[in-house]
Amino acid sequence: MIGFQYARAADVADAVRRMIGDPTAKLVAGGTNLIDLMKMDVERPTTVIDINRLPLTEVEEIAGGGLRIGALVRNTDLAYHPAVEKRYPVLASAIMAGASPQLRNMASTGGNLLQRTRCHYFYDTVTPCNKREPGSGCSAIDGHNRMHAILGASDACIAVHPSDMCVALALLDAEVRVAGVSGERMIAFADFHRLPGDTPQRDTNLGADEIITSVELPPRGFASNYTYLKIRDRLSYAFALVSVAVGLDLDGGIITEGRCALGGVAHKPWRDHEAEAVLRGQPADAATFARAAEMLLRGAQGYAHNAFKIELARRCILRAFAQAARGTPQSQSSKKIV
Amino acid sequence: MTKKPADSKAMRSRIVGSKPPAETARAKLRSTTPDAVSVSLTVNGARHAQAIDPRTTLLDLLREHLDLTGTKKGCDHGQCGACTVLVDGRRINSCLTFAAMYDGAQITTVEGLAKDGALHPVQKAFIDHDAFQCGYCTPGQICSAVGLMAEGRARTADEIRELMSGNICRCGAYTNIIAAIQQAMERS
Numbered sequence: 363m364i365g366f367q368y369a370r371a372a373d374v375a376d377a378v379r380r381m382i383g384d385p386t387a388k389l390v391a392g393g394t395n396l397i398d399l400m401k402m403d404v405e406r407p408t409t410v411i412d413i414n415r416l417p418l419t420e421v422e423e424i425a426g427g428g429l430r431i432g433a434l435v436r437n438t439d440l441a442y443h444p445a446v447e448k449r450y451p452v453l454a455s456a457i458m459a460g461a462s463p464q465l466r467n468m469a470s471t472g473g474n475l476l477q478r479t480r481c482h483y484f485y486d487t488v489t490p491c492n493k494r495e496p497g498s499g500c501s502a503i504d505g506h507n508r509m510h511a512i513l514g515a516s517d518a519c520i521a522v523h524p525s526d527m528c529v530a531l532a533l534l535d536a537e538v539r540v541a542g543v544s545g546e547r548m549i550a551f552a553d554f555h556r557l558p559g560d561t562p563q564r565d566t567n568l569g570a571d572e573i574i575t576s577v578e579l580p581p582r583g584f585a586s587n588y589t590y591l592k593i594r595d596r597l598s599y600a601f602a603l604v605s606v607a608v609g610l611d612l613d614g615g616i617i618t619e620g621r622c623a624l625g626g627v628a629h630k631p632w633r634d635h636e637a638e639a640v641l642r643g644q645p646a647d648a649a650t651f652a653r654a655a656e657m658l659l660r661g662a663q664g665y666a667h668n669a670f671k672i673e674l675a676r677r678c679i680l681r682a683f684a685q686a687a688r689g690t691p692q693s694q695s696s697k698k699i700v
Numbered sequence: 701m702t703k704k705p706a707d708s709k710a711m712r713s714r715i716v717g718s719k720p721p722a723e724t725a726r727a728k729l730r731s732t733t734p735d736a737v738s739v740s741l742t743v744n745g746a747r748h749a750q751a752i753d754p755r756t757t758l759l760d761l762l763r764e765h766l767d768l769t770g771t772k773k774g775c776d777h778g779q780c781g782a783c784t785v786l787v788d789g790r791r792i793n794s795c796l797t798f799a800a801m802y803d804g805a806q807i808t809t810v811e812g813l814a815k816d817g818a819l820h821p822v823q824k825a826f827i828d829h830d831a832f833q834c835g836y837c838t839p840g841q842i843c844s845a846v847g848l849m850a851e852g853r854a855r856t857a858d859e860i861r862e863l864m865s866g867n868i869c870r871c872g873a874y875t876n877i878i879a880a881i882q883q884a885m886e887r888s
Contacts, residue, residue, distance in 0.1 A: 365734040368754035368800050390801065397757070397796050398777050410754065412801055438790075442853070462866025463851070464784055464793045464844065598865035695862040 363400045370412045374541050374575060377413050382543060382571050384409045389573060391434055391470035394461075395477040403487050404478075404494055418472075418575055421445065427581035430539075433472030433574045437527065438463065440471060450579060451691065452588040452607055453530040458694040459592045460526035462599050472574035475528060475538065475554065478565065479521035479629075480601055482506065492518045493562040500562075508667040509601065512675065513659075514628040519562030520665065523555060523630050524601050530590060532631035533607040533623040536579050542572035555630030562629070582619070584609030589685040589692050591678055592625070597697045602626030604675045606682035610646060617641045617650070622658060622683070627675055634658050651683035737800040743768065744812025758802060759783045759794035762809060770810040770839045774868070781867035784840040784847070785809050791847025793866075810839035813846065821887055822846050825880035833871035841867045845881045849888060857882065 371377035371389075381387050388407035390396055391414060399405035418432035421443050429445055440446055441457035461469065478484065483491045483501035490499035502510055502520050510520040528551075536551040555566050568574070587610040594600040605625035611618045620641030624632040637657035644650040655676050662672045681699065685691055690700060736751040739761070748766060759776075762768045762785070771794060774782030778796040785794045786808040813820035822845045825831070832838045844867045854860045860881050861874075869877065 363755050366754060367735055368737050368798070390798070393798065393801065394778060394793070394796050397798065401777065410798070412798075414801055438851075462778075462781065463848065463863050464781060464791050464866045465778060465796075467790045467847075468792050468797065598862055695856070695859045697858075 363403070364406050364408075366407050367409045368412065369409060370415060372415070374416055374418075374573060377411055377416065377573050378542060378571055380409070380411050381573070385570060387411055389413050391473045392436070392465075392468040393473075394465050394469045395473065399478060399485075402485050404485060413573070424578060429579040431471050431577045431579070433470060433576055435471045437461070437466035437469045437471070437474065440527075441466065449585055450530075450534060450583040451585055452533060452583075452590055452609055453527070453579075455588075455590040455691060455694055456526045456530035456592075456605075456607060459590055459602075459605070471527075471577055474525055475531075475574060475577070476566065476568070477524060480524045481510065481521040484521060493521060493558075493565075496561070496563045503665065506667060507665040509603065509626075510665060510668050511628050512662045512664055512668060512671045513624070513632055514557045514630070514661075515663070516558045516560065516562070518560050519558035519629065521558065521562065521629060522626055523565075523628070524626075525631070526590070526592060526602065526605060526625060528555070529605055529607045529623045529625035529631045531577060531579075532633055533609055533621050534579055534583065536577050538574055539576045539578060540568060540572045541575050542569050546575070548578070551631075552633060558629045565629075582609075582611075584611065584621070584686075587612055587686045587689055589682050589690075590694075591682040591685065591692045591699070593674060593678055604671055604678050606675075606678045608679075608682040608686040610641075610683075610686045612646055612687070615645055617644055617646050620646075620654070620683075622654065622679060624658065624675065624679075627662075627671065632658075646683075646687040648680070648684070651680050651687075654683070655679040739800050739803050741799070741802060741805060741807055743807045744809060752799060754798060754800050756799050757795055758785070758787075758797045758799045758807070761799040762794065762807070768809050768811055771843075772836055772839055774837070774840070779868070780837070780840075781844060782837050782840040784843045784867065786843055786847055789847075789850055791844050808843070808846075810842055813842065820846065822849070822881070822884045825884040825887075826877075828883060829876045829880040830873075831876040831880040832869070832873050837867060837869045837871075841869065841877055845877075845884065848881070849885060854881075854885070860885075 387409040418434040420432045422430045424430045441454045447454050483489045489501045511522050538549045538554050590607050592602050592605040602625050607623045609621045637654045640654045734754050737754045740749040772782035774780035776795045778793040783795040854863045
């Protein structure tokens, strides 16, 4: 790890000021991803700004029935928060599907959005990687790409976003509140993360001077008909091969609103509004879900080692819709898939 | 920490046939000399104030500066759980955190669990159930189990297994570890 100067931000404005003054600075909250990347020499900040004392640790009700989650709320505290468990159980479930209890105790809400891909080549500084060193090439396209993207990838990068929590936040149409030099702005969750295109080094649309201060949830939480189904190489504590979040609003067996977000398959949590439009007004049955799954995966492309993910994703989508429609969400402790 | 020669990245790039790093990348290889940071921590009830290199992880502070070697360094990347300690009662991976981030915190390591010469109920249960073989993961397993019990979320064996998934035991003593934690939970 290279040497760096350590500073503690006194407040949000101070954090922003320090970032403007030093473009190579990094904010640290939980540190669970940044410190790992610093140990691997992938991240090389000259200054690390500790934001853990900022007053961003509350989960608050917002007018109109939503919830504001401070950027420093730890994953565990969010998953176990009574309002999240009751009104947004798909978010609680997705958080519990990710990482380990120790990591969830450390990891922050804002940091979860900003974690980097776990592509092996991104971590391995002796191999080319356009995300780590723009213009050097993508080692994964012709390499070990079993964990990699099947949707939305580019010739420059086929990495996937690793978060489980973000898949649920995408499903819920969360918004990200950020602060920067020119004040505050809200970013719709769908616009927060980017597809790789020819600039895979940029994971998000967050400005260099901006800090996430909260994530806000709208009132609709799909508390009755939801699931978070995650398929991985071992039963726990592994990144997703494919994960599926589903939320349904039903009226006598007819879908009034249906959403599906995929994890482990693209450079960002994957939503498809055309596929979701297929659900609206239709019976919550296998035929409807099959049409939506086909739409969701219509642009899927596999590589040498991950083509299995396309069929895996299709089956997971069908299973997840069935779990949500039945009102029997996937348990994250008993791993039995029903 | 091993110091790399300045041109090592260029050499490695040639080996794998990628283009040599650009000037900006070469500039990034330069390391700044960090200013020391003052940190004050309470570890197992004793207060320690130190001026440390900001790169010092909590794990290295405990082991290398305070000689508390009960907490183990396994993977050093937050994947194995051997470094688990309790910070203000919550279990965390001490390898993935800079000690400076926990200025003012209360740390409990495996050395701080026994009280007045009596083992902590989780320690006693690990002995009763022979919940280890080589023992290297055991301090992390025990601290993690203490944290799990404080969280109060695990009831069934499935739930204990899931909520202990951050602690790897390469000897495979998992069956006895679960039994030990169940015993400690029943008796607490």
